[in-house]
Amino acid sequence: MKNTSLPILFCACLMAAFSCGKDEPQSRPDVVIPTKPENETPENTGDYSLGELAAMQGIKLGAAFTYWEYRLNAQVPQILTREFDAVTFGNEMKHDAIVKANGTMDFSTADEMVRWTKDCGVELFGHVLGWHSQQQTDYLNTLKDDAAVDEAFKNYVYGMMEHFDVYAWDVVNETFADGGNGAFRTVYTTQPANHVYVWGSHYPSTKDWVDKAFQYAADACKKYGKTPVLYINDYNLETDPGKRNGLCDYAKNNPNVTGVATQMHIDMAIPDLKNKISETLKALVATGKMVRIAELDIKTQDINAQADMFRYIFEQYIAIVPAAQRGGITFWGINDKDSWVGEENHPLLWMDSVYNKKPAYDEIYNFLLELNGLNS
Ligand code: XIL
Numbered sequence: 001m002k003n004t005s006l007p008i009l010f011c012a013c014l015m016a017a018f019s020c021g022k023d024e025p026q027s028r029p030d031v032v033i034p035t036k037p038e039n040e041t042p043e044n045t046g047d048y049s050l051g052e053l054a055a056m057q058g059i060k061l062g063a064a065f066t067y068w069e070y071r072l073n074a075q076v077p078q079i080l081t082r083e084f085d086a087v088t089f090g091n092e093m094k095h096d097a098i099v100k101a102n103g104t105m106d107f108s109t110a111d112e113m114v115r116w117t118k119d120c121g122v123e124l125f126g127h128v129l130g131w132h133s134q135q136q137t138d139y140l141n142t143l144k145d146d147a148a149v150d151e152a153f154k155n156y157v158y159g160m161m162e163h164f165d166v167y168a169w170d171v172v173n174e175t176f177a178d179g180g181n182g183a184f185r186t187v188y189t190t191q192p193a194n195h196v197y198v199w200g201s202h203y204p205s206t207k208d209w210v211d212k213a214f215q216y217a218a219d220a221c222k223k224y225g226k227t228p229v230l231y232i233n234d235y236n237l238e239t240d241p242g243k244r245n246g247l248c249d250y251a252k253n254n255p256n257v258t259g260v261a262t263q264m265h266i267d268m269a270i271p272d273l274k275n276k277i278s279e280t281l282k283a284l285v286a287t288g289k290m291v292r293i294a295e296l297d298i299k300t301q302d303i304n305a306q307a308d309m310f311r312y313i314f315e316q317y318i319a320i321v322p323a324a325q326r327g328g329i330t331f332w333g334i335n336d337k338d339s340w341v342g343e344e345n346h347p348l349l350w351m352d353s354v355y356n357k358k359p360a361y362d363e364i365y366n367f368l369l370e371l372n373g374l375n376s
Pocket of ligand 1: 090091173263295340
């Protein structure tokens with residue numbers, strides 16, 4: 001914790017004590033979000049946040065969080081407010097979170113979280129429009145033919161894009177086959193019990209469905225006067241060069257795709273990992289689209305080696321991705337204890353119940369501080 005934190009917390013507590021909250025309803029009245037006194041700018045305190053340092057390099061820094069993570073941990077809104085510029089909802093904008101069994105769309109939980117993003121002063125990334133996992137299969141399985149599936153998909157894309165104001169969307173997620181040498185998926189091996197729905201099987205090919213997804217997204221942008229970046233996103237691009245080529249080739253050939261993203265769920269045990277990360281960033285840049293690291297986490301048993309890898313990723317992103325193509329870096333979570341890959345894999349920047357910063361936080365922080373010429 002930096003030297004200005006105690007006065008900030010003290011002021012925040014005073015503000016909370018003197019405001020009954022009646023005139024300023026808050027989404028989470030029990031959470032005090034620290035606000036810096038106006039004279040305490042980073043320029044005169046030296047107290048930059050990670051997000052501020054990343055923004056100096058044109059990197060919009062984000063974190064994913066879930067509804068209950070925010071409700072149960074007062075540190076989450078505080079960290080989002082202080083450290084980040086952008087957020088992704090971990091689950092709450094997925095098909096099975098929005099669409100009910102009768103096919104209607106219910107935005108209430110996501111909307112509550114949208115209000116939190118405003119409280120925290122962060123922008124929202126839209127995750128996700130087209131995916132095979134976490135779908136409302138109770139509803140989808142009632143659809144009688146392919147035309148009905150296509151209509152349901154189109155209505156979903158339009159409904160989501162009309163409702164949410166986001167800076168970018170994952171239009172499709174995980175549509176390439178593992179080890180498929182660049183082929184689109186036709187079967188779904190991941191999370192088989194997790195509301196899997198094979199959209200592509202209702203179209204002449206999975207590619208036709210992906211084409212449709214980007215067409216609907218581009219058309220909805222025009223209709224609603226919105227200009228989000230439209231991403232194609234996948235995992236294991238570092239370790240599966242065939243898949244990476246498939247994604248990059250597809251993106252190059254579809255003008256409706258304006259961004260390419262690697263999830264970058266990686267593991268320190270992967271051989272030659274640094275080289276694989278650099279090769280992936282170079283391939284993504286060569287598409288000419290916006291380039292984003294969408295779901296960064298690193299499994300490890302050595303949090304010092306992990307810190308070095310996180311620094312390397314920032315260093316390479318800045319070295320390889322030209323400023324005009326920087327779509328940002330988002331961590332898939334905040335605290336190891338709430339990570340989808342398990343606390344025992346130590347994947348993120350904060351740890352334990354009091355949210356101690358890990359070596360990775362300091363390593364990235366000091367790297368950016370130095371790069372920005374602010375370390376003296
Ligand atoms: C994960 C969430 O973090 C988990 O809470 C959920 O149980 C499963 O999905 N790729 C994606 C994300 O695109 O949506 C996934 O999120 C992680 C892998």
